[in-house]
Amino acid sequence: MGRISKFLINNFFKVFIPLFFTLFFIAAIMFFIMISRFTSYLSLTFLELGEIFVYLLPKIIIYTLPVSFFISMAMTALNMSKESENIVLFSFGYSPKKMARVYFFLAFFVSVFLLVNSVFILPIAKQLYKNFLEVKKVEAKINIKPTEFGQKFSDWIVFINKADNKGYKDIVLYNQNSKKDTFILANHAKLNRQTGLLNLSLAKGKVFYIEREDIRQIDFSNMNINNFLRAEELRDDTVLEYWMKAFDDKKRAKDFSFLILISAFPMVSYLFALAIGTVHIRHDRVRIYPYLFAIVIAYYILSVIFSKNAPFVGILAVPFIFYVISKITFRKRVLRRF
Numbered sequence: 556m557g558r559i560s561k562f563l564i565n566n567f568f569k570v571f572i573p574l575f576f577t578l579f580f581i582a583a584i585m586f587f588i589m590i591s592r593f594t595s596y597l598s599l600t601f602l603e604l605g606e607i608f609v610y611l612l613p614k615i616i617i618y619t620l621p622v623s624f625f626i627s628m629a630m631t632a633l634n635m636s637k638e639s640e641n642i643v644l645f646s647f648g649y650s651p652k653k654m655a656r657v658y659f660f661l662a663f664f665v666s667v668f669l670l671v672n673s674v675f676i677l678p679i680a681k682q683l684y685k686n687f688l689e690v691k692k693v694e695a696k697i698n699i700k701p702t703e704f705g706q707k708f709s710d711w712i713v714f715i716n717k718a719d720n721k722g723y724k725d726i727v728l729y730n731q732n733s734k735k736d737t738f739i740l741a742n743h744a745k746l747n748r749q750t751g752l753l754n755l756s757l758a759k760g761k762v763f764y765i766e767r768e769d770i771r772q773i774d775f776s777n778m779n780i781n782n783f784l785r786a787e788e789l790r791d792d793t794v795l796e797y798w799m800k801a802f803d804d805k806k807r808a809k810d811f812s813f814l815i816l817i818s819a820f821p822m823v824s825y826l827f828a829l830a831i832g833t834v835h836i837r838h839d840r841v842r843i844y845p846y847l848f849a850i851v852i853a854y855y856i857l858s859v860i861f862s863k864n865a866p867f868v869g870i871l872a873v874p875f876i877f878y879v880i881s882k883i884t885f886r887k888r889v890l891r892r893f
Contacts, residue, residue: 559644559649559653560657563631563654563657563658564657564661566631566634566635566640567627567628567631567658567661569631570627570630570631570634571623571624571627571631574623574626574627574630575619575620575623575624575627578619578622578623579615579616579619579623582615582618582619583608583615586608586611586614586615587604587608590604590607590608590611593607593688593691597688597691597692598691599691603687603691606687607684607687609680610680610681610683610684610687611680611684612680613672613673613676613677613680614677614680614681616669616672617669617672617673617677617814617817617818620665620668620669621665621669621817621818621820621821622851624662624665624821625820625821625824625825625827625828625847625850625851626828626847628658628661628662628824628825628828628829628832629827629828629829629831629832629843629846629847630832630843631832632828632829632831632832632833633832633833633834633843635832635833636832636833636834636835636836637836639836641654641833641893645893650893651829651833651885651889651890651893652890654829655825655826655829655885658825658828658829659825661821661825662821662822662824662825663822665821666818666819666820666821666822669817669818669820669821670815670818670819672818673814673815673817673818674794674798674814674815674818675794677814678792678794678797678798679794681790682790682791682792682797685790686790686791690753701715701716701717701718701723708728708753708755708780708782709780709781709782710730711728711729711730711739711780712728712729712730713726713727713728714726714727714728714729715744721745722743722744722745722746723743723744723745723746724742724743724744725742726739726740726741726743726744726757726760727739727740728741728780734766735764735765735766736764736765737762737763737764737765738762738763738765739757739760739761739762739763739778740760740761740763741757741758741759741760741761741778742758742759742760743757743758743759744756744757744758745758753781753782754779754780754781754782755779755780755781755782756777756778756779757775757777757778757779757780758776758777759775759776760774760775760778761773761774761775762774762775762778798811801866808866808867809862809863809866810862811866812858812861812862812866812867812869812870813858813859813862813866815870816854816858816861816862816869816870816873816874817855817858819873819874820854822874822878823854823874823877823878823881824850824854824877824881825881826878826881826882826884826885827846827850827877827880827881827884827885829885829889830881830884830885830887830888830889831843831846831847831850831884831888833888833889833893835892854873854877857869857873857876857877858873861873
């Protein structure tokens with residue numbers, strides 16, 4: 556990589572890094588506000604809030620990275636125009652085409668990253684997020700409290716004498732069917748969350764089986780009682796299975812199309828950014844902000860419309876239309892003048 560290429564990339568990252576983290580921070584606050592509504596009916600620890608935030612990271616990146624990349628590209632070109640750095644580069648034979656080629660590789664890398672994030676990482680994170688909430692809802696329904704009668708865990712009626720941060724103490728479980736009654740007494744118990752189930756782990760206890768006049772006793776050191784969630788409540792599709800549903804599910808097809816289109820935005824918009832950012836400061840009016848908003852809004856509106864009405868057509872049509880218009884704009888505003 557030549558010195559000029561490094562110079563261009565360094566200028567871009569000076570603008571991109573603070574802008575991206577600013578938008579990321581704003582988006583993160585908005586998502587945390589959204590998460591906070593769960594605390595009204597779910598008991599969440601600080602670590603669990605962090606876990607939810609990790610699941611939402613791919614979605615936050617989708618909303619912030621494409622826009623911050625596009626704005627940063629345009630602002631970088633504008634800053635270079637203000638400092639006359641573009642003019643110096645062009646006068647030494649470094650053409651706008653070469654500059655565009657450098658930024659093409661940046662746009663290509665960002666689009667590939669977004670594509671991987673959207674198609675592979677986001678479905679997994681989305682399923683983990685929904686599974687987490689489903690399990691927490693079941694925990695909220697169970698919500699075993701000490702010294703209260705009538706509480707249930709799976710098919711067992713539960714009574715807890717004491718509870719602390721480490722778990723439960725002096726626990727009694729009762730299960731009745733047509734043939735026998737079963738009592739479990741345990742000194743300690745702990746509620747664990749695992750994939751697809753809630754597990755009540757008992758330690759140091761006894762089991763009593765009562766059948767008419769027959770009573771049997773079993774001592775145990777450790778025992779686990781599982782409360783399985785219903786299969787329809789949990790998502791465990793592979794990435795391929797997740798997206799194959801797009802052929803039958805309109806909402807899944809809309810999501811797939813929209814994510815692909817947003818991932819392609821850096822690739823189809825970088826010439827727009829260079830075209831509106833590269834100006835003659837002494838002769839041109841700087842109207843970069845209306846152009847920035849107009850281009851972003853136009854692309855997102857087209858993405859939403861095509862994703863909803865013609866998702867698979869839109870994947871090809873919207874990027875093609877935008878790239879052709881951006882190339883024409885770049886040729887008229889930059890190549891013919893510099």
